[in-house]
Amino acid sequence: LSDDQLIELRQMLNGSTRLPGDDPFLSAQHPLSIEGTSIGPDGSIHIPPGVSISNAVRQNRGPPGDRHLRGRQQSRRRTAEVVGDKHVLIIIADFPDYPYTGMGHYSAYATPAAKAAAVSDDVFGSFSGIGSDTINLAQQLYDCSFGKLSIRPTPHPDGPLSQDDLDAASHGTGVIWVDMTKNLTEYATEDSIRNDMKALAEAKLPTGVILPGPFDHVIFVRDRCLEGINGGCGYAAYAAVNDWFQMFVERYVAYASIHVHEMGHNLNLAHSGSIGFSSNPDMTGDVFYNGTDSNGFVQPGDYTDHTCSMGNPL
Numbered sequence: 001l002s003d004d005q006l007i008e009l010r011q012m013l014n015g016s017t018r019l020p021g022d023d024p025f026l027s028a029q030h031p032l033s034i035e036g037t038s039i040g041p042d043g044s045i046h047i048p049p050g051v052s053i054s055n056a057v058r059q060n061r062g063p064p065g066d067r068h069l070r071g072r073q074q075s076r077r078r079t080a081e082v083v084g085d086k087h088v089l090i091i092i093a094d095f096p097d098y099p100y101t102g103m104g105h106y107s108a109y110a111t112p113a114a115k116a117a118a119v120s121d122d123v124f125g126s127f128s129g130i131g132s133d134t135i136n137l138a139q140q141l142y143d144c145s146f147g148k149l150s151i152r153p154t155p156h157p158d159g160p161l162s163q164d165d166l167d168a169a170s171h172g173t174g175v176i177w178v179d180m181t182k183n184l185t186e187y188a189t190e191d192s193i194r195n196d197m198k199a200l201a202e203a204k205l206p207t208g209v210i211l212p213g214p215f216d217h218v219i220f221v222r223d224r225c226l227e228g229i230n231g232g233c234g235y236a237a238y239a240a241v242n243d244w245f246q247m248f249v250e251r252y253v254a255y256a257s258i259h260v261h262e263m264g265h266n267l268n269l270a271h272s273g274s275i276g277f278s279s280n281p282d283m284t285g286d287v288f289y290n291g292t293d294s295n296g297f298v299q300p301g302d303y304t305d306h307t308c309s310m311g312n313p314l
Helices: 003-014 053-059 064-075 112-123 137-144 163-170 190-202 256-266
Strands: 084-094 149-152 175-179 217-222 237-239 245-249
Touching (some): 084 190, 137 149, 137 256, 163 175, 175 190, 190 245, 217 256
Parallel strands (some): 084 175
16 A cells, blocks of 8 residues: 555544454455455455545445445444443453552552542542542543543443442542452453453452443553563553553552543544544655554654643653
8 A cells, every 4th residue: 555545544544434353344245346456375455556545435335135234333443432421441460469559549548449530530530420639530631621521430330230239349539440360460461460450350240240341431440560561661652543441550540641642542642643443544745754564663763742631751
């Protein structure tokens, strides 16, 4: 693909044209009807320069027999929906070798319930009605969305989990505290840490509730990063793009700016220097544009907006 076609394709994926895992709109089974398009021996698709992918996709909807199904699949897609209520759960892990203190930030709180309440205040604050902090994730996103996006420490009202059940598991804070059975240093991957935290939190909820389930997002919190996994300790938090989970380490769960940044990733925003994503959808017209690397990111030295919530670094 050319740079322009790559940008167009990313914008289409970012705008819910297809759901990852669905039958793709570009495949050997459903190739675009464009003169000069070819399928390589490895299944890759080669499109002639100058072709508008979005126009071709609109004209090529696949075999008539599957159009109805494909339409129903797309109608369920709500990628990066950033209005209304977002229901958020926090899970904090106490490891035998690293009890959670936020690297000392929450040491003044003597019990897990008190620490959980303090973290809840830092994330949800006075906006949620269960805290007093006025600068927090919930308030910041509500303000910058002009009142269109609300972060709630509650389950979906029509989901399998009642508010009373969540309150029982979280002491009314929207934070579930879990006591890990393995030392943090025994883990080899981030996935295994999150999976064990998730399973222990589910054990505190009614039978049959599987996370994220009644929540749009789950924020995992632990005391330390590990040098040997996830690229070492050069991060405060990470989040999956266009997905439901985030992981915070050390004291950084207390920082509203980092929360807004990571929630942006969950809501399908890349860093502000990424071509073809919502932060800066198309910078090819900028005088500082010098092309992209193999991952589609602006080459070092090019323009990136460090003042926006998705600036990298903040």
